[in-house]
Amino acid sequence: MSTPLTSLDRPNSYIGRSVPRPNAKRLLAGRGRYVSDLKLPRMLHAAFLRSPHAHAKIGSINTEPARGVEGVHLVATGEDLAKLCTPWTGTLDHFKGMTSAPQWPLPLDRVVWAGQAVVAVVAESRAIAEDALELIEIDYEDLPVVVDIDSARVAGGPLVNPGSANNTCFRSQLDSGTVDDAFAHAAHVVEEEFTFGRHTAVTLEPRAIVADYDPAAGALIVHHATQTPYQFQDLYSRHYGIPEARVRVIATDIGGSFGMKLHVYHEDMAVVGLSILLGRPVKFVADRMESFVSDIHARDHRVRARMALDAKGEILAMDVLDLTAIGAFSTYPRTSVVEGNQVIRLIGAPYRFRNYRATLEVIFQNKVQTSQYRAVGHPIACAVTERLMDMAASKIGLDPFAIRAQNVIPDDAYPQTSPTGYRFEALSHQACLKRLHEIMDYDGLRAEQADLRKRGIYRGIGIAAFVEITNPSPAFYGVGGARISSQDGAILSLTPSGEVRCMISVTEQGQGTEAIISQIVADQLGVAQEHVKVITGDTEVTPHGGATWACRGAGIGGETALQATRALKRNILEIAALILQEQPSALDIIDGEVVDAATRKPRLPIAEIARIAYFRSDTLPPGTQAQLTVSHHFAPQGYPFAFTNGIQGCVLDVDVETGLVKLLKHFIVEDCGRVINPMLVDEQLRGGIVQGLGAALFEECRYSDTGQLMNGSLADYLVPMPMEMPDIVIAHVETPTADTVLGAKGVGEAGTAAASACVLNAVNDALAPFDATINSMPITPAKVLKALKRL
Amino acid sequence: MKARAFSYFRATTIDQALEAHARARDDARFIAGGQSLVPALSLRLQAPRLLIDITHIEELRGVRREGGTLRIGALTRHCEMLSEPLIAEFAPLLHAAAPFVAHPAIRNRGTFGGSVALADPASEFPAMTLALDAEIEIAGPSGRRRVKADDFFIDLFETALQPGELITAIHVPLFKADQRFAFDELARRRGDYALVGCGIMATCTGDRVDDIRISFFSVGNTPTRVRGAENTLLGARLDAERIAAAQGVLEGDLAPPDSDEVPPAMRLHLARVLLGRLLGRLGEGA
Numbered sequence A: 001m002s003t004p005l006t007s008l009d010r011p012n013s014y015i016g017r018s019v020p021r022p023n024a025k026r027l028l029a030g031r032g033r034y035v036s037d038l039k040l041p042r043m044l045h046a047a048f049l050r051s052p053h054a055h056a057k058i059g060s061i062n063t064e065p066a067r068g069v070e071g072v073h074l075v076a077t078g079e080d081l082a083k084l085c086t087p088w089t090g091t092l093d094h095f096k097g098m099t100s101a102p103q104w105p106l107p108l109d110r111v112v113w114a115g116q117a118v119v120a121v122v123a124e125s126r127a128i129a130e131d132a133l134e135l136i137e138i139d140y141e142d143l144p145v146v147v148d149i150d151s152a153r154v155a156g157g158p159l160v161n162p163g164s165a166n167n168t169c170f171r172s173q174l175d176s177g178t179v180d181d182a183f184a185h186a187a188h189v190v191e192e193e194f195t196f197g198r199h200t201a202v203t204l205e206p207r208a209i210v211a212d213y214d215p216a217a218g219a220l221i222v223h224h225a226t227q228t229p230y231q232f233q234d235l236y237s238r239h240y241g242i243p244e245a246r247v248r249v250i251a252t253d254i255g256g257s258f259g260m261k262l263h264v265y266h267e268d269m270a271v272v273g274l275s276i277l278l279g280r281p282v283k284f285v286a287d288r289m290e291s292f293v294s295d296i297h298a299r300d301h302r303v304r305a306r307m308a309l310d311a312k313g314e315i316l317a318m319d320v321l322d323l324t325a326i327g328a329f330s331t332y333p334r335t336s337v338v339e340g341n342q343v344i345r346l347i348g349a350p351y352r353f354r355n356y357r358a359t360l361e362v363i364f365q366n367k368v369q370t371s372q373y374r375a376v377g378h379p380i381a382c383a384v385t386e387r388l389m390d391m392a393a394s395k396i397g398l399d400p401f402a403i404r405a406q407n408v409i410p411d412d413a414y415p416q417t418s419p420t421g422y423r424f425e426a427l428s429h430q431a432c433l434k435r436l437h438e439i440m441d442y443d444g445l446r447a448e449q450a451d452l453r454k455r456g457i458y459r460g461i462g463i464a465a466f467v468e469i470t471n472p473s474p475a476f477y478g479v480g481g482a483r484i485s486s487q488d489g490a491i492l493s494l495t496p497s498g499e500v501r502c503m504i505s506v507t508e509q510g511q512g513t514e515a516i517i518s519q520i521v522a523d524q525l526g527v528a529q530e531h532v533k534v535i536t537g538d539t540e541v542t543p544h545g546g547a548t549w550a551c552r553g554a555g556i557g558g559e560t561a562l563q564a565t566r567a568l569k570r571n572i573l574e575i576a577a578l579i580l581q582e583q584p585s586a587l588d589i590i591d592g593e594v595v596d597a598a599t600r601k602p603r604l605p606i607a608e609i610a611r612i613a614y615f616r617s618d619t620l621p622p623g624t625q626a627q628l629t630v631s632h633h634f635a636p637q638g639y640p641f642a643f644t645n646g647i648q649g650c651v652l653d654v655d656v657e658t659g660l661v662k663l664l665k666h667f668i669v670e671d672c673g674r675v676i677n678p679m680l681v682d683e684q685l686r687g688g689i690v691q692g693l694g695a696a697l698f699e700e701c702r703y704s705d706t707g708q709l710m711n712g713s714l715a716d717y718l719v720p721m722p723m724e725m726p727d728i729v730i731a732h733v734e735t736p737t738a739d740t741v742l743g744a745k746g747v748g749e750a751g752t753a754a755a756s757a758c759v760l761n762a763v764n765d766a767l768a769p770f771d772a773t774i775n776s777m778p779i780t781p782a783k784v785l786k787a788l789k790r791l
Numbered sequence B: 001m002k003a004r005a006f007s008y009f010r011a012t013t014i015d016q017a018l019e020a021h022a023r024a025r026d027d028a029r030f031i032a033g034g035q036s037l038v039p040a041l042s043l044r045l046q047a048p049r050l051l052i053d054i055t056h057i058e059e060l061r062g063v064r065r066e067g068g069t070l071r072i073g074a075l076t077r078h079c080e081m082l083s084e085p086l087i088a089e090f091a092p093l094l095h096a097a098a099p100f101v102a103h104p105a106i107r108n109r110g111t112f113g114g115s116v117a118l119a120d121p122a123s124e125f126p127a128m129t130l131a132l133d134a135e136i137e138i139a140g141p142s143g144r145r146r147v148k149a150d151d152f153f154i155d156l157f158e159t160a161l162q163p164g165e166l167i168t169a170i171h172v173p174l175f176k177a178d179q180r181f182a183f184d185e186l187a188r189r190r191g192d193y194a195l196v197g198c199g200i201m202a203t204c205t206g207d208r209v210d211d212i213r214i215s216f217f218s219v220g221n222t223p224t225r226v227r228g229a230e231n232t233l234l235g236a237r238l239d240a241e242r243i244a245a246a247q248g249v250l251e252g253d254l255a256p257p258d259s260d261e262v263p264p265a266m267r268l269h270l271a272r273v274l275l276g277r278l279l280g281r282l283g284e285g286a
Ligand SMILES: Cc1cc2nc3c(=O)[nH]c(=O)nc-3n(C[C@H](O)[C@H](O)[C@H](O)COP(=O)(O)OP(=O)(O)OC[C@H]3O[C@@H](n4cnc5c(N)ncnc54)[C@H](O)[C@@H]3O)c2cc1C
Pocket: B029, B030, B031, B032, B033, B034, B035, B036, B037, B038, B039, B054, B074, B100, B101, B102, B103, B106, B109, B110, B111, B112, B113, B114, B115, B117, B118, B120, B122, B123, B124, B125, B165, B166, B167, B168, B191, B192, B193, B194
């Protein structure tokens, strides 16, 4: 059997090839080195006493008995740490008018959510620290609690921040075109109010940090399970007044992050202060119960939206109000308003209507903070848009595919600017729609559905198109004053043996960053991938950069690696040319050998060039200084974001007697531009979809009316598990971005963006014969039974 | 969280275990599979001074026939409910329930005795002892005794076990040719504690029900037999009308508690649906 040769059959062609992750075996073999595993000499352990009240004044704190416990080294309160650490405020300048109260590592006079850390104990072991916690007494004076969105908005009601005028954090409005006019003349209007439950990341490895302050050197090392070591280097330096060059943040192996580990947490800031106070390493690992009450949550939106269409089903306008409650503070340094901002800007994104109005209101309440978590805002925007599309389709009598085909921006109509101001370079909705129709066997599914209905089986079929934001430029955070880089840096060396070491600012959380960087370097230089070593996640070693968030690793980090590699290749060929007495342009590198560019005849191994340059520079022409280490920075220019797109489909059964939903199959057609490693891209899509399915059916942080989290354990908070997950069928369309040589966009959030919207549409499709609709996620059996009027 | 410090004692005989418990003046816990106790210790919900490991007591092991019953040692693990041929043959209801108990890792350690002693109202096995008309064999400071499952479960996590008493085995009447059984549960995820679950043992002549025991779990403070529904079915055929009648009286048998996610009316509704499905299956098995 022989298949035609492709560009992938060239030696060292790694871009576009499914090569395994070099670190996968190490992690599977249990050889990972997580912060949780770290044991340093003289290391102590911190534990925190947490507030049982959602809102209360802190009266007297009696720590004396706790201090007396054998093995306890320090008991610290908010006041103790406020002497060392300057407060922080989670606002950004480009979100005009937003407010948030200053935050300290531990509160000074008031607790604002149940689970907030109040007192820290540092002891020889975590168990001893917890023994001591049991002896601390705090007098609390209850304050009125703000729990749900409605009570937070009541004028004259209780305030999260006494002294402020209301509980509003931020308000924003978009208005383009002639919305009122479009609605007035519409043939059809569909309208719905949607609710989206709070949920949280539930990483396999919880948050973990070891702070190690050396008073003699005035230097701080923080081993931190984070996506963004540079951001934290900057923050620890500025808030604790330690020069940046003396703060080192090391992010080793990380057991999942999903955005959750790039925010400032009170405990983490406190641990740095505790280490400074003690002059010893201090470790804190959040346990699962603590994670539920202190990791950021996300979503928690209520969206009222309507869509106007003409008689043929052409969208004329949309009008949206998004209310979102974010907890007691806006998260630092990325804020808690980005999600809402992205919701109102992404609604309607796949479609070509021009009249759009949206209002966003971000509200404080007495719960833990929400902030950026995988697919920030996307699932909400997608569910709102795509459910309205289905409602419109059924009202007008169109098939869900047909109404989308009619309204998507045509593939040949780019560039385009959305009514919300997003600039799209090139998307492929039409190609994706067509491909999804094929891979689902849509017509076959519909026929089967009709048959099953006759037998009392209620099958639902749903589709959802999406647009994803990736490769952000400084327009995302930089312009708002955040010291969060949107560029990346790489340092690349040819080692004396002719191998390559690449130190790069993007980081690895298990998604395969190091794998794709090594693919790009090997491909661009012309060496075997196993001869490329990639080093990430240590601010003392790797150059400053944005690291990993908002799906930027491949697009920005990858381009950085590509450019750096091309620079190194030029330098290597320059030396080779001198040695071989050739023009550099007449030479190339293949499989670690300098070759004649035209004939591919091997001339000299690059190991030999390295040997000569490092050990026998005397044999090179006078004046030659070989530069076998290069550094390169790359910041995205051109489009402020690289938008991607795709469409998902799903098939499920609803048990109309029990309200239980059984997922049968899920489909995605996705366009992330250049695919560097198909296997890793597919893994990202699958993982993302599973998280989206969790949001659709299972995950929700449920609160009592006194602000207590009711289901803060893995027994009660339902994460998606393998038995409930369907097979996922994946197809790709590739529209590379022209902004970079590599052409890659992001892919990490695409799966999550539309999976829940698909399920929402499919459940509603299944319930269609009953005149029952669902407009709230997660879709629980109780909600389904209620919609069916069986409860 | 980390457990408070405790002492540990490994018993190799029942007497050793009972003595150790008495010496600790009952500030002690027996530990079997640890799948419920260890989480409780780690959460500091329990903090006994002494843990008495009973997993090395030979007398608590093994499954064997004893006259008309199957004696299932307290240490029989959940996974053995799936693999032990005697259980598949003579106590098929336990075999059918076992895959629904947690996940393989937990089934590898969790024990039948531990599950019954804990008496979690959401657990499968305690409810199945009711359906099976099992007897719990107990050893304690004042000697040995047997308690009928019907008399064993008293209230939430409260059983006929006195402090310091040990379950040694559970006796289950052997499954007979004229018997039928059915088991199922409704859960949002496989392996979770159920929204509602039910096991049924019925003795039939032809398709007439001579005897039936229907036991629900996840419906209240204890595993619960639904005697009103049972009575409706006695002497009757399992046809649609009779099944509907049994569903109809369920309301009088069950008083599900309020919970933030599953209102009582919903649990009752689900119990009716489940009962209807299981009785339907039993009827088809005729
Ligand atoms: C993630 C998870 C999911 C689970 N899901 C389910 C589920 O779906 N269904 C279900 O039924 N269970 C479930 N369980 C509980 C599991 O089945 C437990 O193993 C079981 O309930 C207790 O058995 P054990 O042997 O582990 O008891 P242990 O944890 O060792 O002990 C539990 C209690 O019983 C006492 N005890 C133990 N043995 C004896 C004895 N012989 N005599 C007297 N007292 C004794 C102990 O002192 C202790 O108080 C789950 C557990 C976990 C961790």
